[in-house]
Amino acid sequence: MGTIRVENLSKSYGDVHALEDVSFSVDDGEFVILLGTSGAGKSTLLRCLNGLTKPTEGRIAIDGEEVVGPRDDIAMVFQQHNIIEQMSAYSNALSGSLNRTGFLRSLLQWNDREDKLEALRALETVGLLEEAGQRVDSMSGGQQQRVGIARALVQQPTTLLADEPVASLDPASAENVMGYLRTAADERDITTIASLHQVNIAREFGNRFIGLKDGKKVFDGDLDDLTIDAVDRIYGKETSITRDPDKEGAVA
Numbered sequence: 733m734g735t736i737r738v739e740n741l742s743k744s745y746g747d748v749h750a751l752e753d754v755s756f757s758v759d760d761g762e763f764v765i766l767l768g769t770s771g772a773g774k775s776t777l778l779r780c781l782n783g784l785t786k787p788t789e790g791r792i793a794i795d796g797e798e799v800v801g802p803r804d805d806i807a808m809v810f811q812q813h814n815i816i817e818q819m820s821a822y823s824n825a826l827s828g829s830l831n832r833t834g835f836l837r838s839l840l841q842w843n844d845r846e847d848k849l850e851a852l853r854a855l856e857t858v859g860l861l862e863e864a865g866q867r868v869d870s871m872s873g874g875q876q877q878r879v880g881i882a883r884a885l886v887q888q889p890t891t892l893l894a895d896e897p898v899a900s901l902d903p904a905s906a907e908n909v910m911g912y913l914r915t916a917a918d919e920r921d922i923t924t925i926a927s928l929h930q931v932n933i934a935r936e937f938g939n940r941f942i943g944l945k946d947g948k949k950v951f952d953g954d955l956d957d958l959t960i961d962a963v964d965r966i967y968g969k970e971t972s973i974t975r976d977p978d979k980e981g982a983v984a
Contacts, residue, residue, distance in 0.1 A: 734794065734805075734890035734923030735760045736781070741790035743776050743947075750776040751787070752947045758925065763917050765938035766927040767966050773947040774927040778893045781925065782806045794891055804831040807889035809880050809913070809926075811896040817869035821860055821879045824868055826851040828886030847886070854882035857919065858912045874905030878912055885916055892917060894926035898933065906930065910937045931963055 736758040743751040751773045758764055768774050779785035781792060783801040792799040794806065807828070815824045829847040855861045858878040868876055877897055884892055894913060898906035910926075914937045917924040928934045934941060941958050943951030943966035950965045951957075 734758075735796075736891065736923060736925075737791075737793045738781075739791045739793075741777070741780060741792065742788050743773075743780060743785065744788045749947050751780070754790070754944070754947075754949045756942055756949065756952055758923055760923055761921045762923055762940060763914060763938065764925045764940045764942060765934045766925055766942050766944065767929070767931065767934060767951070768927070768944035769929060769967055772944040772966075774944055775895055776947075777944065778808070778895050778925065778927060781891075782808050782893050804887065805890045807884035807887040807892050809877070809884050809892070809894040809897050811899050815868055815876060815880055815883065817876075818867065820865050820867055821855060821871070821875075821882070822851055822864040824879050825854050825864075825882040825886050828854070828883040831887060850886050850888070851882070854885040854916075855879075857885060857916050858882050872905065874901050874909050877901065877909050881909075881913055881916060885920065889922060892922045892924045894924070896927050896929070898928070898930070903933075906933055907936065913937075931958075931967075934958075 738754060738756050741751055741754040742749070754777065766774050766777065776785060780787050781799065783799050783803055783806065794803075816827075826848065829850065852861060852864065855864050858881050860875065860878055860882065863871070863875065868879055871879070897913065898909050901909060910933055913924070913926065916922070935955060935958060938955065940954050941951065942949060943962070945966055951962050953962065
């Protein structure tokens, strides 16, 4: 299970309002893409969802339990990977079991056999099983991000959050990483929210989209609803988006 309820969420830093009265719900197993420009509030919202940031007002509950701090059933994939580059892909993936193993046993890799198999399974899910023994610092940025996804999967979350997971990647690598993220979420029925600013990539992998602008929710709809007008509400009319010639009013 991974049902999310966000009610009247606001977060302020002094006079700066990062989020203002944001409400939405996400059903178990949904794959949602969070859209918006830099500074729209996407990262703040994800940090509130994973318990790293305390809201100024409002409430977040996952499976009926209020989020008041980090939880083992919520995993995070970060923009800058946050992996240990001197370690192998396998060791990084295995570190996702830290919540079950404990720090010392995890450091010495005294993990249960099930956790070791889970690490290999997660690497296979993201297409890196054959590179399990490779040091991460010899991998491409896209491969490193896939290692980060594998580590999150080993945590065995019900909810997976990804904060701009492809922002630093070239278009081909970005599509590759998003494909593996979507496959992993679907295969394991993990409720997923991934923030992106690239609308074209979002349209390729998303079913539902939530748009933020200046900390406010300005859009919540499916692929058919994500028209040029909707994109303008999220990004402003100066955003250059191509039209899909096969779908009137939609964007490519």
